[in-house]
């Protein structure tokens with residue numbers, strides 16, 4: 001355990017890849033802790049090689065669609081063997097169904113890869129409101145290094161030894177946040193929302209276990225915590241997608257005006273591929289998918305869920 005009140009004795013050189021909402025918020029968190037921070041964006045003037053020079057920690061806050069390209073660009077640059085990679089992306093690769101950390105680990109098999117995920121709506125972090133998050137890795141020494149970089153009196157960071165569970169918690173909840181937005185957009189009430197989020201969590205655990213996550217991880221900050229944040233906040237872009245679908249807008253109209261990325265849209269499609277390959281029952285995800293594909297209306301999606309076969313709460 002480390003006493004945070006002691007001043008930072010070992011400032012790191014931190015590179016943040018992606019200058020979107022989350023990259024900018026993470027850069028600010030590391031900067032206020034006294035670390036040297038450089039932000040890379042594909043729209044910036046500095047080359048990746050220049051930005052990465054002497055980096056200790058490289059944080060990817062790129063949206064899922066750019067992760068593969070950015071990881072191979074990083075691979076083409078000279079790198080210290082000591083660099084720790086941190087991934088903060090909450091998505092799944094449509095081509096391979098891999099998580100972002102699996103992509104980074106495959107590209108950099110000799111480096112430590114740490115997942116950072118939690119209930120962290122970037123606007124609240126920018127407003128300096130208190131929040132907590134999780135850093136997870138097979139290498140807990142590396143996770144602790146990253147914990148030190150970001151921990152402060154307003155950002156409390158925990159370590160966790162289940163990177164795939166922590167990563168999937170943050171990724172799968174985006175689909176549930178779309179469903180929660182629909183629920184609120186249809187004014188279905190608090191009971192309906194509680195049922196949706198609870199059954200959604202069970203669905204997340206079911207998928208997560210098959211993909212190698214520990215069930216208990218989903219009851220922590222990166223699972224239940226992020227589910228509560230994004231299913232209840234209009235700041236969540238995924239929630240906004242659902243809310244606006246319920247108000248009759250098309251997905252194209254919504255995405256054209258949405259500020260930033262709603263990863264749940266792509267994640268939902270990838271989860272349908274996974275559920276077909278692995279025969280996993282994911283009724284809520286399936287209805288969100290059908291809604292996104294305009295195969296059902298919000299009301300029809302609700303009816304489909306309510307009229308499924310009745311069954312015991314556990315061991316469906």
Ligand SMILES: NC(=O)C1=CN([C@@H]2O[C@H](COP(=O)(O)OP(=O)(O)OC[C@H]3O[C@@H](n4cnc5c(N)ncnc54)[C@H](OP(=O)(O)O)[C@@H]3O)[C@@H](O)[C@H]2O)C=CC1
Nearest residue numbers: 018019020021022023042062063066089090121122260261
């Ligand atoms: N915002 C939030 O509250 C949180 C977001 N996240 C996750 O972080 C990730 C980023 O989210 P957020 O910052 O909000 O999204 P934004 O849409 O604000 O930013 C996305 C970033 O990814 C970059 N990017 C996208 N495609 C490429 C590409 N092909 N090559 C290089 N860069 C690319 C964008 O660059 P450009 O600007 O040039 O398009 C931009 O810097 C998502 O996976 C999200 O789920 C996680 C926790 C909190």
Ligand SMILES: O=C(CO)COP(=O)(O)O
Nearest residue numbers: 118119120121236237238
């Ligand atoms: O992941 C997030 C908060 O933890 C951000 O949610 P959205 O991507 O839905 O805005």
